[in-house]
Amino acid sequence: MLPAAQELLTVKETAVALRISEPTIYRWIANGDLPAIRYGQPRTEGDSRRGGAIRIPKDVVMALLTQPTSEVA
Numbered sequence: 001m002l003p004a005a006q007e008l009l010t011v012k013e014t015a016v017a018l019r020i021s022e023p024t025i026y027r028w029i030a031n032g033d034l035p036a037i038r039y040g041q042p043r044t045e046g047d048s049r050r051g052g053a054i055r056i057p058k059d060v061v062m063a064l065l066t067q068p069t070s071e072v073a
Helices: 011-018 022-031 058-066
Strands: 037-039 053-057
Touching: 011 022, 011 053, 011 058, 022 053, 053 058
Parallel strands: none
Antiparallel strands: 037 053
């Protein structure tokens, strides 16, 4: 279940806000460098469908935007 009070962004919205590519966002999530919330139907192994949705907390994105460039992963 999604947190009700937390504002969330899609991968695309996050990529646009940070001015980086969507694959970079997915890579950061996979590496644990960017916290994300996954919800919806989980993807089962061998299934070609995409599975659940990924959302990134807006406050995390805003924190990345305010820190110096050298600290961003």
